[in-house]
Amino acid sequence: MKALQCVELGMPDKLEVNEIPDPELQSGHVMIENKAASVNFPDVLMIQGLYQFQPELPFSPGGESAGTIVEVGDGVENFKVGDRVVAMLGLGAFAEKVVAHENAVMKIPDSMDFETAAALPMTYGTSLYALKQRASLKEGETLLVLGAAGGVGLATVELGKAMGAKVIAAASTQEKVDMCIKHGADEGFVYPSGDLTRDQQKELSTKIKDLTGGAGANVIYDPVGSGYSEPALRAIAWEGRYLVIGFAAGDIPRIPLNLTLLKGCQIVGVFWGAWTGLDPAGNVANFEEIFKLHVDGKIAPEVSDKFTLDNASDAIAHLQNRKAKGKVIIQI
Ligand SMILES: NC(=O)c1ccc[n+]([C@@H]2O[C@H](COP(=O)([O-])OP(=O)(O)OC[C@H]3O[C@@H](n4cnc5c(N)ncnc54)[C@H](OP(=O)(O)O)[C@@H]3O)[C@@H](O)[C@H]2O)c1
Secondary structure: OEEEEEOOOOOHHHOEEEEOOOOOOOOOEEEEEEEEEEOOHHHHHHOOOOOOOOOOOOEOOOOEEEEEEEEEOOOOOOOOOOOEEEEEOOOOOOEOEEEEEHHHEEEOOOOOOHHHHHHOHHHHHHHHHHHHHHOOOOOOOEEEEOOOOOHHHHHHHHHHHHOOOEEEEEEOOHHHHHHHHHOOOOEEEEOOOOOOOHHHHHHHHHHHHHHOOOOOEEEEEEOOOHHHHHHHHOOEEEEEEEEEOOOOOOOOOOOOOHHHHHHOOEEEEOOHHHHHHHOHHHHHHHHHHHHHHHHOOOOOOOEEEEEEHHHHHHHHHHHHOOOOOOEEEEEO
16 A cells, blocks of 8 residues: 655655555554644654654654555454544554544534544544533633644634633734634734744733733633743733643643732643543544534534655645645545
8 A cells, every 4th residue: 555654854845755554453443544634833843853752753643644444453343344434543544545443433413524534533532632621611702723724723713702601813914813803803913923922922912911801711622832821811801721732833831830829820731632542532522522513513624735755745734834724635
């Protein structure tokens, strides 16, 4: 089969498309013929050796895909050949076929196409877990989303709206903000790119306070990190919840702890991948909710760009270069 392979760590241009043997089916697993896969920020990190877990070389990147089951291993009870599924793989998705444990696979609704299904797991899975289980977001609360036009950001905008929050989207261009408004954000604003100066940080805090009538945001969703986090935290509401999602801007910020005391707020870590292993039933229940929201027309993942397996390295570069709006898909 054809697969994108990382044979040496580095930038996307080091990746190769190679013919490799089909993966071997094991008991408890299913073989899926992939139709679509999607790119996530961990792919950018993993090919450079910068992610929190690092596979041995060579490996195929790609955390999630959707397709049709073509073979079922011994002991598999819940799936049969022909089932249309989405798989949460961690790696190996940028290939024509994958083998996945049945616990990492979910049937998709008949009305859902493969590209939409491939766009869902990591972004909507992370964001629903963050808003529901970690922040207990309530109807009527204000939710500020940083990096709101990115993969997890846009999923959060839609889910926050579906949960009845007032959603404020923050992103680096007006085009990105407009897309968030199209996906349900109530308000949006543009923040500067690059290293934020002290004045730009103050402006960011002031903007959030202005948009929340001085009260601050009840929940802040932060997949960006770096110089954006502290000014956002300074504009959190009393008893607010600050969700630490990731550090797409590169630096892991150090936060003065007194801010949590002054705001009576919580800084809440979110690690969706770890939670799916600790509470698989909770994760399946969340996905039933996500699929229902899609069937009911309350969420609609934005697929901004499509690539093929032959130019899948460009898809990863697209995300790395901050060009992606919503999800980047690889058609297989
Ligand atoms: N905690 C978890 O369980 C979990 C799960 C999934 C993902 N994550 C993390 O969440 C973060 C976002 O993932 P994603 O897949 O949504 O990525 P993405 O689609 O690339 O979105 C990231 C956003 O961050 C902003 N950004 C700011 N500075 C950037 C820079 N220097 N380079 C690239 N983007 C920059 C960009 O928005 P603007 O241009 O508008 O600023 C971009 O839209 C990553 O750190 C990822 O590891 C965490």
